[in-house]
Amino acid sequence: MTRFQVATLVSFASAAWLCAANWTRPGGTGPAYYPPVEATQIQTDERSVQAMHPVLEYGRFGEWDSTQNYGCTVLVVDDEIVLYYLGADWGHGHRHQLQTLRAAIGRATLRLDGFVSLRADEKEAVIATKPMVFAGKNLVINADCPKGSLAVELCEGDGKPIPGFTRQDADIFTDDNLRAVMTWKGKSDLSALAGKTIKARFFLKQGDLYAFQMK
Template structure:
């Protein structure tokens, strides 16, 4: 394990005079589509080509993709090639235009970059390529080597429940379980977060609920969808929380249709057990009169230099509003900035549970202390400071760094402590600590050998 976030206390042994805070993502802008855009007219991020793209139509009504590196200047993208393999499901009428995203946001998913698979399946997306969209047949997997030539595999049927999965369906690979996992709904209009998984893309499990509204949520909360990002061993979810009214006269008496959506934070250490550290907005709605003012649906989370970029669907009207037009909007968050500890008053203190450094392990911190400082010392398993690694020998860290290296007078890494149980103690004043990076195993169990991960 190399990245330690402060989403909970599991890696900590003690702390005092610090407080944990959970930041909210900051609205940056909306992406205006080109005039030729069709369908939903909502661009999305193409991880294969590293740009925004949106479906457009030519004068003779042919579909093509337009691209933009910055979300402002648009140009025609390369010609896409689409083929199918396997038998089309009986009774299903195809509409391959669904691949371009001309239908609802649930008809196709965001592209997954999958370095764990063979080259010809390097990029993947989930698709319902039917005239009737999600109700036209089973959900299938679309694969590509380069993001330009795509193959729809009708034998990769990831979702077979009737009427499809009407949410932001999301595919990701779990390297710990060695399976692909798809976030979906258990049933159509069952607004909870479910998951199905497969070790070979061909045989998929039945969807099972993994996140359910509970008593800590606001009254009558429903969960719309949850895009997932695998990030340095963690799984981070942008949970779409749907707040419905207590009474409404909607188009169907068996469900609620009005209300607003905004994003909450969810996370997992293994991709299966999902946790929510709080119930506040992680991706909040925008100001009235702006895109994303009534609802915001997170759809992608991705690292971008020293920050995370969160792309979301941002309508102005609520869920059942007659004004259904929306834009792709961007929010940003500090890299690793899902949670941080902030010192109170004088010096705050944190101590980790026992870690076992690997050979050559260094310690780097994501911190902000422009008017303060942080120092680190190593303790043995009995809490005694280790000579050569004490506070007195640690060069103070100041400023604002995403990966600020820790050094001691005669030590630049933890090599002399490799294989030993140690703790890291942090002393901080007027500072925020977002994350620790160090190549260590976990030594807090009673096993003879340390463990790599939870």
């Protein structure tokens, strides 16, 4: 059996707290071993409500990684986030029957930007961004809603819908795509909005919105 020695346990939440400029460490100042991966409620004003679910759960009882797992730096390979981790089916204090204990390297994968999403059920949800200066010529989304729908409305900085880019003009997205270019009556070119302050409203039903970007 190969012995593994882990000098320090670094949590995902701790790493994010050290690297992010505008991120509030969940759970106060104590140890945090799981990052927030799902918002528990949606409000119209600023909020910080997280559900502390693990990104990488232990294996089920009897499986090789049922008791311990230690992750390392994540990698981006093709269109997936890849995490190699040490897993074991024994805990601290085991001194006997080493021949029955197991430890191995596991490989976990996640879609790009898949750590967190805005999720809507059968009831349509509306997500509005803060004002932002548009840069680029397309609005690209990472979303999964083959059983639902997603439409985007573009607005002036004051919230007034921009003619030609209203919800009524929006083409409905019903797919699972990491880089879907949004369109309005077949039009995707947003060059005319470059440099302008806008807001985006996402109308989401039975699906997940992981990310959006201007390109």
